[in-house]
Amino acid sequence: MSNSAIENDDNVLCVSSVYEQKYYFNKRFAKLPEIIQNELQIMCVMFTEEVGGELILEFDEDGTLLLKVSCDEGDILYDDISSGLKIRQIQRDNNELFEQLEQFYKAFCMENGERSN
Secondary structure (H helix, E strand, C coil): CCHHHHHCCCCEEEEEECCCCEEEECHHHCCCCHHHHHHHHHHHHHHHHHHCCEEEEEECCCCCEEEEEECCCCCCCCCHHHHHHHHHHHHHHCHHHHHHHHHHHHHHCEECCEECC
16 A cells, blocks of 8 residues: 555555565554554554564544554565464454544544544
8 A cells, every 4th residue: 555545545554565664653643652553563564574464453434443464465574374363363462442543533533423524
């Protein structure tokens, strides 16, 4: 996912890419406490360093936080099974954080249960 595509998607919370060695946090969510922003960065970067590929945290139209993983087609080091296991572990370990992020998104980024522009 290119930076311009990410920056134009208001629903993307953050992205980490092992290919570009970059982490992106959407400025739209700058009101989140710095400790939360740091926790997200650590979690995402550690995931991509351990498993590879790209990790995208984004909200769907209902305000549910989704963790999406992708990899380059020719990436022979990326392991789909390890990725799935690691995502489930992250979801278990960060369930409370993710619920709070969803509440934040619904309260401050959605209008009447719908996405605001």
